[in-house]
Ligand SMILES: *[C@@H]1O[C@H](CO)[C@@H](O)[C@H](O)[C@H]1NC(C)=O
């Protein structure tokens with residue numbers, strides 16, 4: 001057991017390195033934390049981007065626009081004491097996956113544009129809830145409004161204030177006058193959407209395995225547990241292919257091995 005175990009562990013490490021080094025090659029050179037550091041009054045926004053993991057996601061992408069909010073305008077969001085997941089959804093609405101600088105905002109074809117956000121890209125946004133409409137209003141002000149706004153008071157439109165950082169077609173950081181939100185972004189997350197691993201699985205497979213209540217952490221752990229209950233053929237196949245899952249000691253490495261297996265299967 002010890003020799004194969006060591007072999008598995010080392011080949012696992014090599015594979016992990018390989019996968020990480022070939023992960024969607026990153027040409028982006030910006031650092032949103034460093035950009036926002038120039039604005040002392042945006043430290044809260046910056047801190048939350050880092051805390052929710054969005055800063056890394058922003059740094060890995062090109063052609064992106066961040067709608068930044070200063071500390072004073074962040075206060076109402078802070079006061080709502082949202083869960084980390086809801087906070088991440090709300091903030092991801094502020095990351096447009098297209099490049100809009102000051103000039104482009106004022107040259108929108110037909111005066112408006114629908115733009116996808118990282119909330120949409122996360123796969124957690126129902127329908128068009130992850131879309132934001134940009135529109136130029138009479139008098140020249142530009143407004144951003146989440147698409148599933150409806151009549152809900154939480155779905156506010158916010159106004160463009162001024163550009164903070166413009167790096168054409170790579171990243172723009174624009175100050176807006178308030179936090180955007182929407183019911184979908186603040187909705188309590190279900191186990192299926194909050195467990196990152198479930199995105200790679202057939203979501204209908206996850207539900208029956210969730211034996212404990214609705215706690216997302218529990219659901220996540222249960223989904224990863226090695227209990228060989230109902231035959232999850234896909235996972236067993238992957239386990240055989242990988243050979244590491246049986247020997248993996250903890251839940252964390254199990255989850256890692258599973259993710260890795262998926263990546264390998266995708267690469268082959
Ligand atoms: C981004 O900038 C911050 C602050 O300057 C720094 O702490 C962090 O390590 C940087 N991140 C990367 C990935 O370079």
Ligand SMILES: *[C@@H]1O[C@H](CO)[C@@H](O)[C@H](O)[C@H]1NC(C)=O
Pocket residue numbers: 202203204205
């Ligand atoms: C997910 O599982 C259900 C039931 O097991 C099956 O009907 C459905 O086709 C599966 N979907 C995908 C995308 O595999």
